[in-house]
Amino acid sequence: MAVVIFLKLQRKYNAQENIEKLLKQYGSLAPRRYKIMSLKKITHSFQAKLGRGGFGTVYEGKQSDGRMVAVKFLHDSTSNGDEFLNEVVSIGRTSHINIVSLLGFCIKGSKRALVYEYLPNSSLDKYIYSENPKTVLGWDKLYEIAIGVARGLEYLHRGCSTHIVHFDIKPQNILLDEDFCPKIADFGLAKLCPPKESVLSSMADLRGTIGFIAPEVFSRGVGVVSTKSDVYSYGMMMLEMVGGRKNLKPSAQNPSEVYFSHWIYDRVAEGGDIAASDMTNKTEEITRKMDLVGFWCTQTIPANRPSMGRVVEMSERSLDELELPPKPYITSPRQSMDLEPYSQHSLDTMSVQSIDSTAPLSNSEPSDGLR
Known part of the structure; x- marks a missing residue:
């Protein structure tokens, strides 16, 4: 018993020693270090x-x-x-x-x-899931928020010294400052990419939130896990911002409503609208652009999704310059799953329907979404 206690204490001491060495190595690059008592105060x-x-x-x-x-x-x-x-x-x-x-x-x-x-204005979900979110923020501000998030992701993927894949982009993780400027938060699932790379060479665990997680994360036959996995999550969030409800709807009576992007795609492709009926021509254009960008981002094959840099460019183009992409053909994880980030263990209980066998898996060079 004494030997076991000694070994535990030794491991604890070695771990703390490694931490101190690492902090010394980082030097001034490390953020400020707080003590527990300071945080309590x-x-x-x-x-x-x-x-x-x-x-x-x-x-x-x-x-x-x-x-x-x-x-x-x-x-x-x-x-x-x-x-x-x-x-x-x-x-x-x-x-x-x-x-x-x-x-x-x-x-x-x-x-x-x-x-x-x-950040005093809490998170984006408080507004897009409210009774009448568009009267609080307005479509112009919602669109500004969407573009701001895209720019933040573009920076994480390509702009900063260490490329970062966030893996948990969703409205709850978009915080708003006093001017409703969006800021990406919660890097608890983030993974660092090698310099000049956008693909993760290894993934020991699965990560994300049901409803936003990219198909390749839970079905590796679809493609490789990369920065494009964040693009998919961003696209789902974009569609939620327009639709004003969570993309998982357990109470849906129509099976087509279970997979949110299918439901929106069918409505838009048929010339319908999923937003308020009292919109102006300007707000109709905004919602249509958000839909189209969202559809491109949620393409099943990662290679067919735009980069976040391309997303920013598409968002700043006119509606006439954007094309309607093919309809995604993979269904989402079972809608009854809890909306929490999950790990390898929870994959065992996940029910994922098959990819439509009539739709070819294409890894060819994608369209850029522009006419």
Whole structure:
């Protein structure tokens, strides 16, 4: 028994020693390191809870200089902390108006915490799923938010020094500042790509949220996991912004409504509308553009989706320059699955319908979505 306790203590000591060496190696590149007691003071003993997700709980905090922050305490971890620190440093070095700023971190034993800038207008889902979201934000602002998120993703994929695949783009992870400028948040599932690469060479686990996860993540025969997996999630989010409801609808009576992009595609292809009936010509053009961009982003084969740079370009073009892409032909995971990020274990219980055998798997050079 004494030997077991000694070995555990030795491993704990070695892990902490490795962390200190890694922090010394990063030097000034590492974000500010907070102590647990400092975070307890900042959050007033964790009084104000902002939210809870699959990876931790977020609390409102106020620093001594009066600056508001959001402190996210992650679930206890048994890892040695190296991967956590690598991602903290990589994300901490990002700098973009549409990426939430990481101000600092805390790591002590199994405790992990992240300190972010505070964004007062909460997350995008609070607006697009409300009773009348378009009267709160308006279509122009929604469109600005969509383009802002696209620019943030383009930066993560190609603009920053370490390319990052987020893997959990959804309305809940898009935070809004005082001017409703969108900022991509929650990098709990993010993976770092090798420099000058956009494809992940290995994936030990599956990651994402049911309803937004790309087909290639749970069905590797479709294609490789890459930055295009974020493009798919972005497209689903874009369609939700227009439709004003979650893309998984367990109460749907019509089976075609279960797979959200199919339901929207059929309505748009037939000349119908999925938004409010009292729109102007300008807002009709905005919703149509959002639909078309969303359809291109949710193409089944990753190679047939545009890059995020192309998405930004498409969003800034006129409606007449955009084409309607082919209809996606793969169904989504079973709609009764819980809307939480999942791991390899939950894949065993996932029910995924087959790819339509009449639709060819094409890896040919895709259209750019422009006429």
